[in-house]
Amino acid sequence: MIRLENFTITDNRKREILKDVNIFIPSGSIVSIDGDQSKGKTRLLKAIGLVNKPNKGSVYLLGKNIKKLNRNEISDLRREIGIVYQENNFFEDFDLELNITYPLVLKRGNKKDIDLALRELIPWLNLEGLMKKSILELSNAELKLAQFARAIIGRPRILLLDNFFLDLEKNIQSKINYLIVALNKIGTSVLIFGPKPLGDTIKFYKKYSINSKNLIETQKEKE
Amino acid sequence: MKYIKIKYFPADFFYYFNFLILNLLFLIIFIGLNLWLKVSDKKEINKSNIVLLIPKTAQEFEERKDLIFNQLSLNKNIISVDLKNPKEVKLILSNILTNIELDDDLIPEVYELKIKNKKNFNIESINYKVAEIDSNAKIFTANLKKNNLTKFIYVSFLMSSLIFILVNSLSIRNNIYRIKDYLAIGRAFGVRDYTIIKNMNLGHFTIIVIAFLLSILVFYFYLNTTLDLKNYYSNFLYIFFTYTLVSLVNFNFFLIRFLKIFI
Numbered sequence: 246m247i248r249l250e251n252f253t254i255t256d257n258r259k260r261e262i263l264k265d266v267n268i269f270i271p272s273g274s275i276v277s278i279d280g281d282q283s284k285g286k287t288r289l290l291k292a293i294g295l296v297n298k299p300n301k302g303s304v305y306l307l308g309k310n311i312k313k314l315n316r317n318e319i320s321d322l323r324r325e326i327g328i329v330y331q332e333n334n335f336f337e338d339f340d341l342e343l344n345i346t347y348p349l350v351l352k353r354g355n356k357k358d359i360d361l362a363l364r365e366l367i368p369w370l371n372l373e374g375l376m377k378k379s380i381l382e383l384s385n386a387e388l389k390l391a392q393f394a395r396a397i398i399g400r401p402r403i404l405l406l407d408n409f410f411l412d413l414e415k416n417i418q419s420k421i422n423y424l425i426v427a428l429n430k431i432g433t434s435v436l437i438f439g440p441k442p443l444g445d446t447i448k449f450y451k452k453y454s455i456n457s458k459n460l461i462e463t464q465k466e467k468e
Numbered sequence: 469m470k471y472i473k474i475k476y477f478p479a480d481f482f483y484y485f486n487f488l489i490l491n492l493l494f495l496i497i498f499i500g501l502n503l504w505l506k507v508s509d510k511k512e513i514n515k516s517n518i519v520l521l522i523p524k525t526a527q528e529f530e531e532r533k534d535l536i537f538n539q540l541s542l543n544k545n546i547i548s549v550d551l552k553n554p555k556e557v558k559l560i561l562s563n564i565l566t567n568i569e570l571d572d573d574l575i576p577e578v579y580e581l582k583i584k585n586k587k588n589f590n591i592e593s594i595n596y597k598v599a600e601i602d603s604n605a606k607i608f609t610a611n612l613k614k615n616n617l618t619k620f621i622y623v624s625f626l627m628s629s630l631i632f633i634l635v636n637s638l639s640i641r642n643n644i645y646r647i648k649d650y651l652a653i654g655r656a657f658g659v660r661d662y663t664i665i666k667n668m669n670l671g672h673f674t675i676i677v678i679a680f681l682l683s684i685l686v687f688y689f690y691l692n693t694t695l696d697l698k699n700y701y702s703n704f705l706y707i708f709f710t711y712t713l714v715s716l717v718n719f720n721f722f723l724i725r726f727l728k729i730f731i
Binding site for chain 2: 294316317320321322324325328334338339347348350351352
């Protein structure tokens with residue numbers, strides 16, 4: 246499902262932050278990747294999310310080597326990926342509903358299907374009543390949930406969360422945990438970058454930590 | 469409605485309003501210049517550029533000239549006979565015969581004939597009658613002077629086109645910069661280049677069509693009493709298609725370049 250082969254990424258100063266990483270994440274698994282600040286978690290997320298390219302090595306997603314894909318094939322692959330960024334990248338002149346449904350509308354989504362998806366998803370995230378509000382009127386927690394909604398409304402096969410559980414309220418975390426488990430049951434692989442959610446609802450396939458420019462399994466590290 | 473905005477008009481209202489006004493202005497200029505050209509051309513077609521040359525070297529030049537004018541006055545198709553300025557004629561000939569000093573006696577008298585209906589004017593039969601009086605005198609068609617107004621309109625067209633391309637390019641670059649976040653998010657969520665390009669083109673095409681319709685309304689409002697605008701529909705369409713083609717080619721050049729380089 247997700248395979249990194251001799252994967253290397255650098256920072257803005259061309260210093261290697263991850264070097265020759267080789268990992269395999271099977272489909273339908275939930276993985277956490279942790280590490281100290283500025284160790285490369287977000288850059289790794291963006292490389293897997295096809296936002297940036299790796300400096301060396303290969304990334305295989307859903308069986309495809311992304312180096313060999315053309316622009317249309319990369320677009321098609323991106324449809325299968327949902328990303329929740331640490332920063333908010335919503336449009337201030339759209340209301341919340343338009344911001345969440347924007348990618349679906351552009352992808353020729355049927356209006357009825359989009360409305361149905363919204364009706365099913367929004368109550369889970371306590372966003373009812375906020376859909377017609379401007380982005381500027383929402384709190385940080387609400388914006389995080391809106392990002393999550395936008396990432397999963399298209400039922401992605403890979404979900405990437407960047408520091409999503411940082412400063413998230415417990416009751417909302419538990420709801421999100423159940424949503425992640427539900428997505429996982431229908432085959433979505435979930436990669437959680439940064440702090441892990443509280444509780445035992447989510448069963449992780451593996452837990453990694455970024456250390457010494459490599460991804461190290463934390464269970465092995467403990468041993 | 470909101471989905472239409474997302475897909476085709478993602479930028480803010482004021483950008484599209486400014487874009488509409490800009491296009492309206494340029495369409496009014498181009499259509500106006502085109503109408504002006506057509507109207508002045510029509511006037512020119514009926515003007516005669518028929519010329520009578522009478523060499524001064526013949527014996528009894530003045531008497532022969534009078535007889536020729538008498539003959540011409542019998543032809544009701546000839547409205548007037550105007551003497552061209554001898555200095556002008558000398559200048560034209562001097563430009564052709566460089567480094568040759570022309571004597572004034574060598575330069576023929578040149579008259580421009582104004583004809584009512586060029587089609588009914590038989591030059592050959594008139595020339596036959598003139599040749600009977602003076603075998604060296606002759607009537608023929610010639611372009612004595614270029615219409616400065618037509619030149620002016622063509623130059624205005626060219627200048628306006630250059631200004632339009634420059635302003636249009638700047639406006640489009642500005643627009644693409646303003647909507648770059650929409651394009652980036654769209655691409656990040658798997659929207660294909662083709663879909664983005666198609667949607668953006670449809671949006672801009674709609675604005676150009678609205679501007680065109682408004683410009684036609686402007687001309688109808690101001691000119692319909694003086695001109696029968698129905699005769700110029702094909703001109704309007706020609707301007708519209710050319711304008712739209714240039715505008716969209718320009719737009720796609722910047723859009724595709726932006727997509728390939730930055731997203």
